[in-house]
Amino acid sequence: MNASIQALEQRHVRRSLVSDRAFVLFIYLATLLFVATVLGLFAMLLLGSWTSIREFGFSFLWTSEWNPITGRFGALPMIYGTVVSSLTALVLAGIVGVFGAAYLADFAPRFISVPLSFLIELLAAVPSVVFGLWGLFVLAPVLRTVVDPFLQAHFGMVPLFSGPIFGSSLFTAGILLAIMIIPTISAISRDVIAAVIPEHREGSLALGVTRWETMWHVLLPGARSGIFGACILALGRAFGETIATTMVIGNKPAIAASLFAPSYTLASVVANEFTEATTDMYLSALIELGLLLFVVSMIVNAAARVLTWTLLRPSKGR
């Protein structure tokens, strides 16, 4: 009797060990599946773009002919459009986002900063197709008829603001992207500004330094790398944004000096032309654009992670 109970216990212990091991194996496999998916993503994009990579090599990146009929593909106009629209967005959103974050993190009383932060976070939740719709029917007409002519009248000698004005343009895309990435910049900047050691701020204020000077000379420099990381992260968002950009950028594979000219981005070419691509080379070139986006976004996000990580998660070293 006693022995059988012991045997039972023994068996129970063994079984629980087996189930424990099975469970650990199970969750390990789930994790492995995720890792394999990410690696598979890269592998499949590489495989899909192989035809194009073999044909054009690195010249894909700096030739500007995009011609489905002759089958010559070069991504330079899209790279130009992506970089210029994203940088326009980053400059505008960087100013608004960082100053806004300064207000939310330090100057604003709680009863203002809490609801205001909530509203700005909701801005991040708005679907990009809704931004695109609004950009197409509201923002683009206003820019074309009011803002762009104004800029041209006053700064027309700068090539960026010269030339004929189109509603669907690099500038419209840049402003729409800026609106979309403000929440990314302001939310992270607010957190890193708030994470600056409080003694630094208090010490500065105690010396009679004004609140603005404290922000400018103590808090912002202290949060610098985190803010920089936020901007890189936002730049990555702008690079990869597809639907909203497609709806307002004009979708023309040409490089123009003017911000008011229509252009194209890597993501919007894929969105626009993928289902119409008839030849293997065409499909492959489009998938290579996707591969380019994937690789660039991986690098950008890795950099942003390194920059914000050390500030926001100092205790979580593991």
Added chain:
Amino acid sequence: MRTRDLSSGFGVVISALCAGLAAAILLLILGYVAREGAGALTWTYLSQIPRPVNVPGGGVANGIVGSFIIIGIAALIAVPIGTLAGIYLALYGRSWFAETTRFLADVLSGVPSIAIGLFAYTVFVAPFKHFSAVSASIAFAVLMLPLIIRTAEESISRVPVRIRESALAWGISSYAATIHIVVPAARSGMITGLLLALARVTGETAPLLFTAFGSQFWELNPTNPMAELSLQVFTYAISPYEDWHRQAWAGALLLIIAVFILNVGARFALRTQTRR
């Protein structure tokens, strides 16, 4: 002294204007969508499928149902994998493998959805030469995974170790302690993650272009091309037809309502956890 106070006040005001500007833009967009969308948001719009071009009327019922099907299947794929991986990272997450997984999850969350759509295309559309709702679900599942994994890990790590240890001290196996005690204690945090992930894919359009593809008809079979609400909004918006533009605004209003409900729900779920 006076000029310094003045310039400080000036800086504060500029900062306040910047924060206010961001919030004002949101309200402006919301107001516009509500004004334009509310008029077209009728029962017909919610209950009928699209009419042929140039026949006014019709609705997006097939797209709404399609959204539920595509996102539902995506959640069925992403939630188990993501939760299990999150448990692994929280409980056994000190190896280089776990560190790599965390890194990939963080980095994947910033990969453009269109690249993930292309992946779903090369794996699940091209071999079958056939667009399908399932391929869209797989793209969405990949988009949801990073968020689900990281929130699952985070909320499980927050469960006090003592709870787990006292369960183990009672002789419960490690597996049972995890599944029956630790995971339920972390539930609300994981629900928050799920709701945010759902909100993210509800507003997502780009991967659908060459996976679900869209459809003008009732389609309930997930191996066929299927309509989806945000895709319909996109198609209608860039079309040249006045009536379709009207419908695009109504669809945009629906999308915003859905996404905001999910976001507010996520906040609410999180609050129940912190209160406990």
